[in-house]
Amino acid sequence: MSDNLFQEDPLPVAERLAAEALIVDVDGFEGPLDVLLTLSRTQKVDLRKISVLELARQYLAFVERAKALRIELAADYLVMAAWLAFLKSRLLLPPDPSEEGPSGEELAAHLAFQLERLQAMRDAAARLMARDRLGRDFFVRGQGEDVARIRTVTYSATLLDLMQGYARIRTRDEFRPFVMDRDSVFTMEQALERMRGLIGFAGSWTDMVSYLPEGWGGDPVRRRSATAATFAASLELVKEGHLEIRQSDTFAPIELRKKESGQ
Amino acid sequence: MTEHPDDDDTEGPAESLFEAPPIAEQERMIEAMLFASAAPVPVRDLEARMPHGCDAAEALAHLRKRYEGRGVRVVRIGDAWAIRTAPDLGFLMQKETVETRKLSRAAIETLAIIAYHQPCTRAEIEEIRGVSVSRGTIDQLLEMEWIRLGRRKMTPGRPVTFVVTPEFLDHFGLESARDLPGLKELRAAGLLENRPPPGALSLGQSEDEDGPEADGQSELFEE
């Protein structure tokens, strides 16, 4: 019986124990490379002289045992196993000159490089963390005197700004034309005001022109504005029901009359 | 640890296992502790943190001497000690940033009115600008030292007046406010804007534009 068992497992006892320990701990491993690195330590040699063939054998045994113990390994562990099985065959068989791709030795060398590099980084990390560290071994100034930031704002203005500013104010009168235009504008509001006071007297039809304010009949510009405003005001009063409006013909005088019936 | 054969410790061979560190070493300790502490440290606290047998007071005295005339000093604050920068180097603890901003239009116009009409009251400025002058604008110009208070006006209420300062003249490269060009010159130089500035009318400057002219420099324009 025990003989049988022993034959099933070709690994030496120590290795078998190591593999079992690995399996128990499989969750603690950071992937297949991590496992390989751990396995490689059992060879007790410089990583540069490691036997990748031996390592592949160890890893495959590890995966086999995990299977036997019905431990589910993540997919990447199995991918690695497949790859290592391939690598193992490459390393064992004499090279086939017709075969494409890298040789087994090249692949093995790269794996050894990866392991060595990972180990090197782990060592480097350990050395880094072992350094004297700020806040633990050495310290910053406890009571920093903050540098006061003095922000001076300087305002810039040129003589030109000044002169233009002044000119802008002083010559506003010259811009009055824009405002003074309003002198020639008779607004509808003004016309309404005026009409409201006058329509009470408009018992009979009267030409609208007679309602134009005084002094607005001469200058054409002023007359136009006053006429338009008065006409608009008239329409407004018609709408309000105070006034009637009529025009006998196109371009004929527009006549207004107070609306009696409404009131 | 480091050794400091120099300094004043001519200590004999250690007589006890618990011999205190040499005074130079104690000085180093004090130095480090004072440096790293967020607040001044009392002597007894320093000593409590040092190895047995240390004399913090003596080490402090040494350290204090060492820093004499340096950029930082060991100072006593109450019954505690701290390291502080030397007071004469305070100017280094300031970082000046200069920011240049354009003077606001309100400020420029106010300044211009003061320059052309000085001495000029606030009411006069407002009358000429057609809008009220905010206190901030006047304050800003005062703060910049471009204007200052002039004599009070001999009118009812004796209002204060503003005049421009030598700094103003200096900044604008004028010998006197009289050197400011008149309107005609501005026009001749093509400095007058041809159109009312956008918003000038909408700002609601009202009708009170026709008040009596402030006297002062305005005669410059009556050429």
Added chain:
Amino acid sequence: MTEHPDDDDTEGPAESLFEAPPIAEQERMIEAMLFASAAPVPVRDLEARMPHGCDAAEALAHLRKRYEGRGVRVVRIGDAWAIRTAPDLGFLMQKETVETRKLSRAAIETLAIIAYHQPCTRAEIEEIRGVSVSRGTIDQLLEMEWIRLGRRKMTPGRPVTFVVTPEFLDHFGLESARDLPGLKELRAAGLLENRPPPGALSLGQSEDEDGPEADGQSELFEE
């Protein structure tokens, strides 16, 4: 710039109104500024705050020497300078010790890989570690401000790279990333090279690894 006949100011008659202060005085200034600041101060900031004509670099060299063996040291961190307590006196500072967050093994390894291989892509980290890097690990290191994004790599996909920060250097007491322990040996052993796997078969790292790589830290040595 200015001449410094020697440490002590044996100044001749001032040749210029704007003569820089004697070097001893500049040293005091640097001393005060570095003492006042908890964070490292870039040389150019020091110089900007000093009077015109000062030579911060030279004054720094003097100051650094002056503090050799003292309780505090003048240290260089990248292109900035700071004063830090001597590491052998850490035992005095329990009070000041700040509890740093415990980093996971993955985070520590990732940090080391970035430091030694920088600028370093995520794919490179994964290739070296043989496992994928969790987002949290990178985030944690970024948050601690020990790493930051570097330039994108000029390889297909233009992946982002990570580099270590001045805070990292400060924390580990390094003048620059060149001073990482064992860096030269690792480089000499070819362990910092980005060696592409032979053929297409690889241990599951991505395909876009085969561009013309600048091989990380090694370029730091090509002086």
